[in-house]
Amino acid sequence: MKFASEFRDPVAARALLSAIARKADAIGAARARPVHIMEICGGHTHSIFRYGLDRLIHEGVEFVHGPGCPVCVLPMARVDECVEIAERPGVIFTTFGDAMRVPGHRKSLLQAKSGGADILMVYSPLDALELARRSPGREVVFFGLGFETTTPSTALSIQQAAREGLTNFSVFCNHITVPEPIKALLDDPDMVLDGFIGPGHVSMVIGTHPYDFIARDYGKPIVVAGFEPTDLLQSVLMVLTQIAEGRAAVENQYARVVPEYGNSVSLAAIADVYERRPSFEWRGLGEIDASGLRIRAKYAAFDAEEKFGIGYATGRRSVPEIEGCACGAVMTGKLKPTQCPQFGKGCTPDMPLGALMVSSEGACAAYWQYAGARETAA
Amino acid sequence: MKFASEFRDPVAARALLSAIARKADAIGAARARPVHIMEICGGHTHSIFRYGLDRLIHEGVEFVHGPGCPVCVLPMARVDECVEIAERPGVIFTTFGDAMRVPGHRKSLLQAKSGGADILMVYSPLDALELARRSPGREVVFFGLGFETTTPSTALSIQQAAREGLTNFSVFCNHITVPEPIKALLDDPDMVLDGFIGPGHVSMVIGTHPYDFIARDYGKPIVVAGFEPTDLLQSVLMVLTQIAEGRAAVENQYARVVPEYGNSVSLAAIADVYERRPSFEWRGLGEIDASGLRIRAKYAAFDAEEKFGIGYATGRRSVPEIEGCACGAVMTGKLKPTQCPQFGKGCTPDMPLGALMVSSEGACAAYWQYAGARETAA
Amino acid sequence: MCLGIPGRITAITDAARLMAMAEVSGVRREVNVACVAGHDLEALVGQWALIHVGFAMSLIDADEAQETLDQMALSRESLA
Amino acid sequence: MCLGIPGRITAITDAARLMAMAEVSGVRREVNVACVAGHDLEALVGQWALIHVGFAMSLIDADEAQETLDQMALSRESLA
Amino acid sequence: MALRDTHVTMAHGGGGRAMRDLIDDVFTSVFQPPDTEDQARLMDEALREPGARLAFTTDSFVVTPLEFPGGDIGTLAVCGTVNDLAVGGARPLWLSAAFIIEEGCEIALLRRIVASVAAEAAQAGVRIVTGDTKVVERGKGDGLFITTAGVGVIPPGLDLGARHIRPGDAVIVNGVLGDHGATILAARGDLALSVDLASDCAGLGHLMQAALAAAPGLRAARDCTRGGLASALNEMAAEAGLAVELDETRLPLRPEVAGVCEILGLDPLYLANEGRLVLFCPPDQAEALVAALRRLPEGQGACVIGQTLPAPAGRVTLRTAFGGARLVDMLIGEQLPRIC
Amino acid sequence: MALRDTHVTMAHGGGGRAMRDLIDDVFTSVFQPPDTEDQARLMDEALREPGARLAFTTDSFVVTPLEFPGGDIGTLAVCGTVNDLAVGGARPLWLSAAFIIEEGCEIALLRRIVASVAAEAAQAGVRIVTGDTKVVERGKGDGLFITTAGVGVIPPGLDLGARHIRPGDAVIVNGVLGDHGATILAARGDLALSVDLASDCAGLGHLMQAALAAAPGLRAARDCTRGGLASALNEMAAEAGLAVELDETRLPLRPEVAGVCEILGLDPLYLANEGRLVLFCPPDQAEALVAALRRLPEGQGACVIGQTLPAPAGRVTLRTAFGGARLVDMLIGEQLPRIC
Numbered sequence A, B: 001m002k003f004a005s006e007f008r009d010p011v012a013a014r015a016l017l018s019a020i021a022r023k024a025d026a027i028g029a030a031r032a033r034p035v036h037i038m039e040i041c042g043g044h045t046h047s048i049f050r051y052g053l054d055r056l057i058h059e060g061v062e063f064v065h066g067p068g069c070p071v072c073v074l075p076m077a078r079v080d081e082c083v084e085i086a087e088r089p090g091v092i093f094t095t096f097g098d099a100m101r102v103p104g105h106r107k108s109l110l111q112a113k114s115g116g117a118d119i120l121m122v123y124s125p126l127d128a129l130e131l132a133r134r135s136p137g138r139e140v141v142f143f144g145l146g147f148e149t150t151t152p153s154t155a156l157s158i159q160q161a162a163r164e165g166l167t168n169f170s171v172f173c174n175h176i177t178v179p180e181p182i183k184a185l186l187d188d189p190d191m192v193l194d195g196f197i198g199p200g201h202v203s204m205v206i207g208t209h210p211y212d213f214i215a216r217d218y219g220k221p222i223v224v225a226g227f228e229p230t231d232l233l234q235s236v237l238m239v240l241t242q243i244a245e246g247r248a249a250v251e252n253q254y255a256r257v258v259p260e261y262g263n264s265v266s267l268a269a270i271a272d273v274y275e276r277r278p279s280f281e282w283r284g285l286g287e288i289d290a291s292g293l294r295i296r297a298k299y300a301a302f303d304a305e306e307k308f309g310i311g312y313a314t315g316r317r318s319v320p321e322i323e324g325c326a327c328g329a330v331m332t333g334k335l336k337p338t339q340c341p342q343f344g345k346g347c348t349p350d351m352p353l354g355a356l357m358v359s360s361e362g363a364c365a366a367y368w369q370y371a372g373a374r375e376t377a378a
Numbered sequence C, D: 001m002c003l004g005i006p007g008r009i010t011a012i013t014d015a016a017r018l019m020a021m022a023e024v025s026g027v028r029r030e031v032n033v034a035c036v037a038g039h040d041l042e043a044l045v046g047q048w049a050l051i052h053v054g055f056a057m058s059l060i061d062a063d064e065a066q067e068t069l070d071q072m073a074l075s076r077e078s079l080a
Numbered sequence E, F: 001m002a003l004r005d006t007h008v009t010m011a012h013g014g015g016g017r018a019m020r021d022l023i024d025d026v027f028t029s030v031f032q033p034p035d036t037e038d039q040a041r042l043m044d045e046a047l048r049e050p051g052a053r054l055a056f057t058t059d060s061f062v063v064t065p066l067e068f069p070g071g072d073i074g075t076l077a078v079c080g081t082v083n084d085l086a087v088g089g090a091r092p093l094w095l096s097a098a099f100i101i102e103e104g105c106e107i108a109l110l111r112r113i114v115a116s117v118a119a120e121a122a123q124a125g126v127r128i129v130t131g132d133t134k135v136v137e138r139g140k141g142d143g144l145f146i147t148t149a150g151v152g153v154i155p156p157g158l159d160l161g162a163r164h165i166r167p168g169d170a171v172i173v174n175g176v177l178g179d180h181g182a183t184i185l186a187a188r189g190d191l192a193l194s195v196d197l198a199s200d201c202a203g204l205g206h207l208m209q210a211a212l213a214a215a216p217g218l219r220a221a222r223d224c225t226r227g228g229l230a231s232a233l234n235e236m237a238a239e240a241g242l243a244v245e246l247d248e249t250r251l252p253l254r255p256e257v258a259g260v261c262e263i264l265g266l267d268p269l270y271l272a273n274e275g276r277l278v279l280f281c282p283p284d285q286a287e288a289l290v291a292a293l294r295r296l297p298e299g300q301g302a303c304v305i306g307q308t309l310p311a312p313a314g315r316v317t318l319r320t321a322f323g324g325a326r327l328v329d330m331l332i333g334e335q336l337p338r339i340c
Ligand code: SF4
Pocket: A324, A325, A326, A327, A328, A330, A337, A340, A341, A342, A343, A344, A347, A353, A354, A355, A356, A357, A358, A364
């Protein structure tokens, strides 16, 4: 596959691993005193485990798995609201596949579907739009979730629905943004991170400048990275190099896809359709100021919160999360997944308790699934 | 079963058969010159075959099976309209079971159901009413068909729906009346009938006087009969007795159920809800003046013809019936079912062509099913 | 046509809607009794009626039934 | 998060709605090209784009890709 | 791992851990099949006897409601296949059981039905040796369908079949007709009938062994399921090339079943049974056969109901109480309640 | 009588003439079962051999769409059960086939699928000896479900099974992975993907005979169906009490299948197959085994993909192209397309 296979070259990977080892040694990183590098994006977590990079890399480099899986950080109360909408008569609730298993307080969408709710898995909001066109008697709701990468797709779909005058299409908006939770993490006094791998696909939309504050205000290196294994290794090397050189800058390893100033069409669509919520709740992290988007009043006809009088629209706030999970500590790098008392006991991928066990992107699920952490736990 | 088993007594039956034989001999009835007695009602046809009375009775008495099966005489065009209504989105079309198999031009209700139409078999219009109460989002249509026996049940159901203010219940009215087709038969110059067995359950609603014209104007005996085998035999004996005595009167063998003037509540309900159509089409018999009922304007909200703009309401008339069937001749006693060129060939109970093969009440179907006429035909 | 069957009214189930329980050979079904109801609904209990498509259409007259049977017995005796 | 994958635009399928056919390893899917469309839609045909949830989100810059690969080769040589 | 879910979701059909847990916890733990491989490996000494033959049959079971007075879809699934083996003279040995589960099915219900399957199999002396589960989306199933297949062994020299029936043979049933069909009609609820009836569902393997012992000349037997006694007799008369004449006064029928039929205008000869069979034997062995059947609970109501006649081939008639006769033809489609 | 209907109605399930016509015209005329009784009576000389055993298995088949590139539900229903017999070392002999048909199913479609069943059975050298049809109401089925059960004979002395696997055994597959799963995902249409792929659906009975001949030390084989290669290996590793290590560079995969997986975020190791099996044999017989498999059309892509290790018991890992390793765990529920 062009623009992918070239970046999976084992020889190049070995070279990068050696270079990383030398650089790590040079800055004195060791198992006892590791350099902590957070990959913000769940896709990067996925790649690390899929290719076994965590086992291959120098033992002085420790990956900290960030909050960048929008499925994982969805709070239970929002899932409850999805279920509530999906169970309304006449509704066809459409969603990306991996959101189906996220537990709410009562049930997941998968369970609601088994109970009779009309829930349909789609690949794209365009498919939900097409379904709405073909089902004039039904209300088609699309479960809009995701970071800045995904936000343009729902914004463009809402604009298209408005152009066509569709009256039976709406989006249940749960879009969130990357910079705000990173800022929250950096503000944590217990924070141990030495640098960041920046999210490649978020950045293709927003560009690299939204991360300037990380380098400028907090003095931490960040390298926006592609998702292939050599992309990741090269980015780690670039972070280590900055550390070695005492620099902190925003660098772009993924220039083949990420333009410095992002994508103007996407940004315009987002700005037209969405506005910031004062605050939004993240599973494991709690409320974070200005971290979520909502649909602007001019598109209220396509806003499921308005149409169904549900969620932030009603002023109702979230029900508390479940007790006893260490997701926050794992997400901020303070604990490893296996150090959570629930890991593999109360919390497993088939009955997830915390955020990070939900999607295969989640740090705990990835540990379980790919890293064989189960044996460690058992 | 009380009021039934007593009338199935083989000893009494044998006595009645002997009395009939003597009476038949007395009036000179013989295989070559039989007395033709028409049982108007399909229920009587059914009993005759179920108990094998046609084989037991004196060979000079020949039963002619009348037009008294409302399922059989339903014209194809009306079935087409049923299908049209049933296939409308949102409709639940409810019907008595035996109407499901009646062929229309395109298909039967059974076939429409297999094609996805929401068609439900019910035992009573009350069940359709209850379904409408429980299904506020759906339009529940009841397929009202039947003679005067059944008409009160839909009239009372419509009155009840009106009292409750139900807006999603309607009746597709195909009710027909007995006296008019009998008059049409009697007016046929080729008519060969010597007397009638009158329909017991129709008469419990309308009483016996509506048949006065048969005796008075046409000089034919008629005995209103019950449905058990000895009821039928006794009624045949009463007809033969009238013939022997040169009388023609309306007599009531079924006095345990049939009051002389019928049932006043039923008649009032019919009069309140229904009015006569100028004319109605009968399968095999064509249009017969004043032989069908329609829902009065004051109950238009419960009239499926009005609600769906279908049928006689639209002024559209019937599509012609299929060629080559001898139903009319069989129904008027001119031919026996086995004499129809289609019997057992183009026309069988699983693929009925004509009216009389449709329901097991139909003369041709009864011949096929119970009398072993198949071998005769084959 | 017009399948009808004798059933015994065993209880009034909903006086307002004129509904009663009818029993045929141990089989129970709720039926409408509008056509046979007099002033005293309860008086129906224990009576036999001709049931058709969920409606009690006519009360069955036991005397008339007996008379019909007697009539048949007559033709039997005349045979003997 | 944000599963994205390089695909080649092979045809414009609905210019009004900005839809095009994209191909990934022989798998075809119609995608929206609003984010990458310039004045001449047809110019997209043959280009590679990053596809995410049915949208072409960004054109892939082959020169930049080569530069990144060169960069990697460098660390390989520095190893040798 | 023990299943924590209360309802079946699509995950339980996906081939992964959820499916394995469902199978292990709900099915395998109860059936305890002999092999871990997805095939049972079996042998029975009777199969090695020269002249012995293997009997093999299958049926899918679809019934609404899944549970009803007298049984559930699980008892049906075992009895139906055991009976298809037994009526051919085979000793039923092993059953497979494949479950197609609709998303949303309650797991507690599933456990009850699996328990029924196990109990009925134990009663019939057969083992559930292999199985399968599939989950289909809501609206693409009806709660649960079960398909069983059965393997048995026919001892050397035994050859039951309609072609052995001779004119004059006695026609015998093992009990009252139509209980199952009438029970299901009422249990379904949509006709709003209420009646104290229970399905006749029963495994007839032991009964057939008793029949073979009592009437060595037994010609053929068949269980009367869908389409009732009438359909079974029509099939057999056609295969035998003979006529069957039934005696209406001898047909065993509960008043409640007759009542359901009178109300709905149905013919009890066409009502489904799940524990009834019809047997053909030489007339001189009929008495012994009936007596032997009556000794077992599932043969309590056994009686002779008619006889075979040389012709016309394939015709079944019913002699009525007053000497009339009517054809008992094959049903056309399904029996639909009549109104008129 | 020849069936004149174009679509199945409830009448075709009612036990009467319509049902008989459907069965006679659509099924029996094609399968020509050996018996008119509702049980097949069978014997195969191989069964009488001392030490021979009977193998018995079942599967229900539910697939949307019913017809897809490379096969249909009928080919699946035969191949699936033939393969379950074959991978246990049995020679497949007889199949039962039970059809649950949704009201409204097109009869022409039914005929095509029945023809597929017959053709695939002929190809596999098995006979459809008994069967059943049921009709369910619209909205209570999904067009058609087929349940097959299969009976075969395992020759004396042959005992394949996961418990015989030893450390160091070679792990072998017979061809590219995931074609069936990817084909069905695309054919379903709801993801609007279009790709030139065909199901790998194939009967593997002949291939297993070739494998047994080439590698007399063959330990075990299993077909990789729902849950894919990963699930089959996890089950076998657990049963064997060993670890399995796969080599990523050796896994045979079509670019199109990889493409479908990349787009949807799926792992091809979990994609369903219907004509793929995984075999375990002593390392010194691996080469001969692969060569023998490659000689048959259904073994064209055969190759060694890994080996067994003594521990940890039940663990399956994948060695990646650059020497990393990841756990290949049992799937949790179904694989759901990922977006993020
Ligand atoms: S194991 Fe579960 S509860 Fe613990 S940190 Fe991970 S996701 Fe949260």
